[in-house]
Amino acid sequence: MMNNDLLMHDLRDCKREPSRSQVACSQCSLSTLCLPSRLSEEETNRFEQIVYRSQPIQAGEHIFRSGDKFSSVAAVRAGCFKSYVIDHEGQEQVLAFHLPGEVIGLDAIHTNRHMVNVVALDTSTVCALPFNSVLEMARSMPDLQYELLRMMSERIFALETMAGDLSADERIALFLLSLIKRFGRRGYSEKEFILAMSRRDIANHLRLAPETVSRVLSRFQQREIIAVNRQQVRILNPGALSEVAGHWQDGLENCRTDSWLPVQKLAEC
Numbered sequence: 001m002m003n004n005d006l007l008m009h010d011l012r013d014c015k016r017e018p019s020r021s022q023v024a025c026s027q028c029s030l031s032t033l034c035l036p037s038r039l040s041e042e043e044t045n046r047f048e049q050i051v052y053r054s055q056p057i058q059a060g061e062h063i064f065r066s067g068d069k070f071s072s073v074a075a076v077r078a079g080c081f082k083s084y085v086i087d088h089e090g091q092e093q094v095l096a097f098h099l100p101g102e103v104i105g106l107d108a109i110h111t112n113r114h115m116v117n118v119v120a121l122d123t124s125t126v127c128a129l130p131f132n133s134v135l136e137m138a139r140s141m142p143d144l145q146y147e148l149l150r151m152m153s154e155r156i157f158a159l160e161t162m163a164g165d166l167s168a169d170e171r172i173a174l175f176l177l178s179l180i181k182r183f184g185r186r187g188y189s190e191k192e193f194i195l196a197m198s199r200r201d202i203a204n205h206l207r208l209a210p211e212t213v214s215r216v217l218s219r220f221q222q223r224e225i226i227a228v229n230r231q232q233v234r235i236l237n238p239g240a241l242s243e244v245a246g247h248w249q250d251g252l253e254n255c256r257t258d259s260w261l262p263v264q265k266l267a268e269c
Contacts, residue, residue, distance in 0.1 A: 024048050033101030033185060034075050035129070038143035047144070050133040053077065057120045064105060064114040072130050073105035079124020080196035083116045094205040097121075097197055099182050103151060105131075121196040171206050172216045173244035176226070180235060190238075195231045220244075 025036045025048045036044045054077075057063065063074055066085065081098040095116060098104050108114040109131070138145040166174070184190040195202070203210040220226045225241050227234040235241065 025051060028077075029187065030075075030077065030101040034127075035103060035134070035144065035147050038147055039141060040143075043141050043144070047137060047141075050130060050137070052128045054126050054128060057124045057126065059120050059122050059124075062117060062119045063126060064108075064116070064118040066115055066117050068114040070105070070108035070112050070114055070131070072128050073103055073134070074118075074126040074128055075103050076100045077125040077127055080121045081118050081124060082121050082197060082201060083118045085116050092204065094201050097201075097205065100186055103129075106148075106151060107155075121201075168206075168208050168212050168216050169219070169244050170246060171208065172213060172220075173241050175202065175206060176233070176235070177238075177241060177245055179233075180238065190235065192232070192234045195233060 025031055025034070026041065026044045028034070031037060031044075036047050039047060057079070063081070076098050078100055081104060083095045083098065083104065084092050085095065087093055098118075104118055104126075105114065107116065134144070134148070138148060179193065179195075180190045183193050197205075199213060200210050203213040206213070217226070217228055220241075221228060223237075223240065225235075225237045225244070227236055
């Protein structure tokens with residue numbers, strides 16, 4: 001088994017000693033969303049032995065940086081993370097936001113190095129999983145193997161079948177509907193939530209100008225679809241939001257992350 005210090009050091013800023021006395025996977029409220037979701041009780045007990053839980057990670061701390069050697073993935077326990085890259089012009093491009101129960105780092109498998117940066121947006125914690133140990137267990141646990149493949153397939157689905165040209169209204173509606181679904185699966189309110197990400201990060205992620213995001217949110221408020229107060233969002237009319245999203249929302253039902261969002265750059269409205 002991988003040494004605790006080495007594993008936590010691999011998660012960039014998580015250099016504190018991990019606690020092994022916290023909630024076990026079998027008792028975790030996120031167990032139905034995370035890698036052990038399909039495992040039997042006996043398999044879950046075995047899986048718990050390779051999990052190292054971090055102490056709180058503060059906003060602005062990175063768990064991975066582009067170029068880091070790949071040896072582990074991270075399952076979000078609490079908080080919110082942003083993954084991003086720096087393009088050839090030195091500009092940040094936000095790729096995704098990661099909520100509790102979502103696994104970060106699988107994109108590094110093919111290069112054996114992390115290609116993206118992952119930073120905490122608020123006080124967060126993760127479960128660090130040495131990937132070689134995960135693979136070894138997956139050989140004898142078909143359901144764990146399936147869950148790994150499902151997560152990878154979800155990303156492929158995002159890139160190959162959901163790419164397309166959407167209006168700004170459709171893209172923002174899809175983003176909000178994605179959050180509704182994801183918060184709902186975690187037992188949170190689907191009608192009211194706090195956005196950990198900034199308006200600028202959301203605009204960057206959606207490949208829109210911040211001014212465009214503000215205009216669309218204002219239109220949605222005027223139509224009484226949503227109500228926005230700083231970072232707090234209330235969904236007043238989810239049916240109308242679905243109408244704006246149209247057929248693009250069909251891929252939301254089985255997706256657990258926001259990685260399904262179309263990746264082609266949109267024309268500004």
